[in-house]
Amino acid sequence: MATWHDRSEGNVTARSSKVNGLLFMLGLAVLWELIGQAQLINPLIVPPLSKILRVFAEVSWSGQIPLQIIASMKRAAVGYVLAAAVFIPLGIFMGLSQSIYRLLEVVIEMLRPVPPPVVIPVAMLFFGLEDEMKIFVIFFSCAWPILLNTIDGVRNLDWVLLNTAKTFGLSRGRIIRQVILPACSPQIVTGLRVSLPIMLILVVISEMVGSTDGIGYFILDSQRRFRVPQMYAGMLALAILGYALNQIFNLLQRALLPWHGGMMRRREEG
């Protein structure tokens, strides 16, 4: 399908588009710096950009921000991996067996509309401000995209694949490992990808609501102490972290599922 944008591609090439984007960002940065220097807006709220970058470099070198990020990522990783370890297998079973699906359907539909941050008070009731609190919240909120995508993947499986495996007398375990898992991995990966930003959001929220360390706590605490450059530095670190997580995910996906990219391409062409 030709979209009308393909034609205009000629006058705005990808490279000049990057240059424009960079120029605009630079312009904004200069504007920010000037406003900050001239103190046009309350300098408490808009400090010069150069000051923010200097503070960013300082807190990065001193290890303050890296330590907070490590603290956050430890919790995030445990919750995320736990959610994957529980809900991918559950999704496979629910996708394979209609009766297991119907058994759990109502309970899941009851829990799903709960907005994840609302779970924080419950987790605080049980775990206080400990790491387990954040882990539970992340586990809960990453569960749905992983579970629903896995169920979808199994349901859309090519039944010829399953029947062939059964005909060849493969055991249930081998069918799951060698047929179902690889065949559903695109959808499972989609679920994992969707829950990646959710994980980051929830770790930040739970650290803002109840924590004594972590990058979310650092940002909010800097604001409360009116260390505004530190606050912006923390946000910058968070943006970089979000970007890096996405890149790492892409890298892992290419390393673990090298055939996946080719399959997706074939599907799109087909």
Add this chain to the structure above:
Amino acid sequence: MNSSSRFNWLGWLTLGAILLFWEIVSRSIPRVQLYIPPVSQILSALGQLFLSGAIARHLSVTLARFLEGYLLAAATAVSLGIVLGYFRSLHSWLEMLIEFLRPMPSVAIIPVAILILGIGDSMIVAVTVYASMWPILINTIDGVRHIESTLIDTGRTFGLSRGRILWQIILPGASSYIVTGLRIGLSIALILVTTAEMIVGSKGLGFFILDEERSMNSGNMYAGIILVAVLGYALNRGFLALETKAMKWQHGMIARKVT
């Protein structure tokens, strides 16, 4: 798939069994009761909160903030998205900024908003607008870009004005993308409202739930959570109902495409 339209006895039975188990365990072990009060107690707490009107105030505050933030985000993001999708050169200027801001978890904006707007309603609405704008914006841009060139060319050939091309070709053509963005934005808006209420609020459901937890009124806390879940569910349902009404014409179009 017809089995899914039948009433799911098995599923409701599971739910009933879990609730019954919950009730019995909670009633028989006092230590558990402190953290997980019996279901009956939670429901009666919910009833009392409604009767006394205590919760209605929080609910209306949350709902008002949600609607204000979400509608504002929808209006801004859809119009901005159409402009950016239509004028490619404009998009090329802003693309890098969008790509830079997008991976940052939107809740990180809360401290900045507190700094600028204080801890009132406007701050909560502002962060809601900021966060729920992203999916709507990105989807709208995508939608406008995926419109078939023949459609717009035909419109131009027939000498339609810019305004009519916008209303009669671009908006309907991008609508399925826009609706997807709006649906994602809906749940994000609710997340942001409740989060902001937890961090700075003195009213609203998010504040209520956290406050009840802090004063160890776990019954009221669970009652508040049930209410938020019902609110989220109802908003979603309402959205779907509006969508099927507004997008009725599209089902015909999709069916035609398939055949």
